[in-house]
Amino acid sequence: MSDRSKADKGRAILPLELRDVVFQAGGKKLIKDMSFTLSGDRTTIVVGPNGAGKSLLLRLCHGLLAPHAGQVIWHGTTRGGQPGNGSDLAVRRHQAMVFQRPVMMRRSVAANVDYALGLRGLSRAERKARTEEVLSHTGLAGRARMPARVLSGGEQQKLALARAWALRPQVLFLDEPTASLDPAATHALEAIITAIRAQGTRIVMTTHDLGQARRLADEVMFLHRGRLLEMSPAERFFTEPANDLAQMFVRGELLWWRRRKERDPRHDP
Amino acid sequence: MTDFGAAFQAAITLVLDWEGDLAEIVSLSLRISLTAVAVAAVVGLPLGAALALFRFPGRKILVVLLNALMGLPPVVVGLVVYLMLSRAGPLGVLGLLFTPLAMTIAQMILITPIIAALARQVIEDLWDEYAEQLQSFGAGPGRAVTALLWDARFSLLTAVLAGFGRASAEVGAVMIVGGNIDHVTRVMTTSIALEVSKGDLALALGLGIVLVTLSVAVNAAVYLVKDAAQKRQLA
Numbered sequence: 001m002s003d004r005s006k007a008d009k010g011r012a013i014l015p016l017e018l019r020d021v022v023f024q025a026g027g028k029k030l031i032k033d034m035s036f037t038l039s040g041d042r043t044t045i046v047v048g049p050n051g052a053g054k055s056l057l058l059r060l061c062h063g064l065l066a067p068h069a070g071q072v073i074w075h076g077t078t079r080g081g082q083p084g085n086g087s088d089l090a091v092r093r094h095q096a097m098v099f100q101r102p103v104m105m106r107r108s109v110a111a112n113v114d115y116a117l118g119l120r121g122l123s124r125a126e127r128k129a130r131t132e133e134v135l136s137h138t139g140l141a142g143r144a145r146m147p148a149r150v151l152s153g154g155e156q157q158k159l160a161l162a163r164a165w166a167l168r169p170q171v172l173f174l175d176e177p178t179a180s181l182d183p184a185a186t187h188a189l190e191a192i193i194t195a196i197r198a199q200g201t202r203i204v205m206t207t208h209d210l211g212q213a214r215r216l217a218d219e220v221m222f223l224h225r226g227r228l229l230e231m232s233p234a235e236r237f238f239t240e241p242a243n244d245l246a247q248m249f250v251r252g253e254l255l256w257w258r259r260r261k262e263r264d265p266r267h268d269p
Numbered sequence: 270m271t272d273f274g275a276a277f278q279a280a281i282t283l284v285l286d287w288e289g290d291l292a293e294i295v296s297l298s299l300r301i302s303l304t305a306v307a308v309a310a311v312v313g314l315p316l317g318a319a320l321a322l323f324r325f326p327g328r329k330i331l332v333v334l335l336n337a338l339m340g341l342p343p344v345v346v347g348l349v350v351y352l353m354l355s356r357a358g359p360l361g362v363l364g365l366l367f368t369p370l371a372m373t374i375a376q377m378i379l380i381t382p383i384i385a386a387l388a389r390q391v392i393e394d395l396w397d398e399y400a401e402q403l404q405s406f407g408a409g410p411g412r413a414v415t416a417l418l419w420d421a422r423f424s425l426l427t428a429v430l431a432g433f434g435r436a437s438a439e440v441g442a443v444m445i446v447g448g449n450i451d452h453v454t455r456v457m458t459t460s461i462a463l464e465v466s467k468g469d470l471a472l473a474l475g476l477g478i479v480l481v482t483l484s485v486a487v488n489a490a491v492y493l494v495k496d497a498a499q500k501r502q503l504a
């Protein structure tokens with residue numbers, strides 16, 4: 001807990017507000033006029049079909065992509081009425097992200113964690129302590145000195161999570177962190193995510209595993225074709241989602257070959 | 270063929286005796302080439318990294334230019350350095366022409382583009398892989414460059430080695446700016462050229478053997494280091 005307060009000493013970066021955010025590539029709008037606010041001490045799960053824009057959304061929030069229109073506003077980045085585009089380095093240092101395809105640096109498992117911590121200016125002793133802590137919690141302690149790139153896909157995902165966790169971020173973005181894990185590892189990882197959350201970290205996570213979403217979510221965002229169609233408390237989302245498509249999605253009936261039909265003006269103006 | 274056989278025998282004896290002229294020539298060669306490689310690496314590696322990471326106007330032109338400069342003919346480099354350093358040239362007052370320093374400068378100019386161009390390619394590939402993650406960690410450009418140089422160190426070592434190979438094998442440039450003066454600027458390659466023209470095949474061949482042995486030894490050493498490290502790190 002002492003470390004949480006250390007991070008807080010910097011500044012609180014939440015709430016995060018997106019205002020009419022548009023992101024496009026190749027002449028296509030991939031994120032369309034998205035607006036919402038993330039605040040409080042909750043876990044938000046982002047769901048939606050493949051290609052809905054979930055990963056893009058996390059990147060926009062994390063400041064890795066700049067919106068073409070609209071604003072990504074972290075608390076405290078509004079200077080003189082000029083909101084930032086979310087890419088402020090000082091703010092990003094209170095966040096961490098685990099990518100859908102984890103990037104392993106060409107170093108040992110422990111050095112991967114150590115490098116990230118080094119960027120936060122932590123002392124060698126502190127880095128070592130945190131590295132050992134997160135590696136043991138993710139079951140990677142025995143692999144600490146192995147090259148990170150020989151880890152299995154699932155182990156790499158665990159390392160990516162451990163590396164992000166070690167940073168003790170205020171906000172943690174997780175892009176399908178359990179996508180290539182076996183059931184036991186998925187379970188273990190969910191426990192870790194719960195533990196991270198209990199330490200006060202705000203979690204924003206995507207998943208295709210609706211069971212997992214049910215287990216972890218306080219709040220669910222449903223994305224479809226670059227639009228935020230629904231954002232509601234988890235219990236409501238899973239029992240009576242307001243949006244038709246969200247309803248079909250929850251029932252597993254939102255099928256890709258029906259996309260053409262769905263493309264009526266009601267859903268995709 | 271008996272000519273060759275005799276020369277070869279004499280060469281071996283010369284190398285084994287290892288004295289006087291031979292030792293002097295070899296050590297001067299090494300001094301010049303190693304200095305040139307060190308300076309070229311200090312200039313070329315960050316230059317390559319900068320070209321890999323930063324987008325600025327004219328970057329593409331610079332990359333193409335650098336790749337073209339990799340094949341720079343040594344005699345042309347020698348000529349240009351000669352013109353710069355000759356008494357009438359802009360740097361003539363320094364009086365560097367026909368000194369080992371002039372030869373070092375020529376070799377450095379020759380191999381900096383090689384090291385920079387190879388480094389750019391290596392680092393750009395790694396950056397493609399790392400960019401998002403390092404940005405996510407909150408690494409500024411300085412820390413990113415350091416991480417890339419470190420993580421690519423074995424591939425970069427190969428780039429530096431390519432530079433060393435070219436520097437130590439090169440004859441045209443050092444001949445022009447060094448003048449092949451006995452006991453002053455005579456290096457392995459220029460002596461070989463001279464001795465062959467004088468007909469002293471033994472010394473030429475002896476030097477050739479040393480040159481090739483050195484090159485093989487350096488490459489082997491680097492290979493072993495790299496291999497051992499990769500077994501540990503899987504670079």
Ligand SMILES: Nc1ncnc2c1ncn2[C@@H]1O[C@H](COP(=O)(O)OP(=O)(O)OP(=O)(O)O)[C@@H](O)[C@H]1O
Pocket residue numbers: 025026030048049050051052053054055056057100
């Ligand atoms: N740089 C880009 N250029 C063009 N199209 C892109 C680019 N990046 C993403 N897209 C497109 O944007 C859409 C949304 O991508 P995104 O990765 O956010 O999907 P996702 O919701 O994370 O999907 P998944 O569940 O498969 O991970 C996809 O159709 C993708 O092809």
Ligand SMILES: [Mg+2]
Pocket residue numbers: 054055056100175
């Ligand atoms: Mg995705």
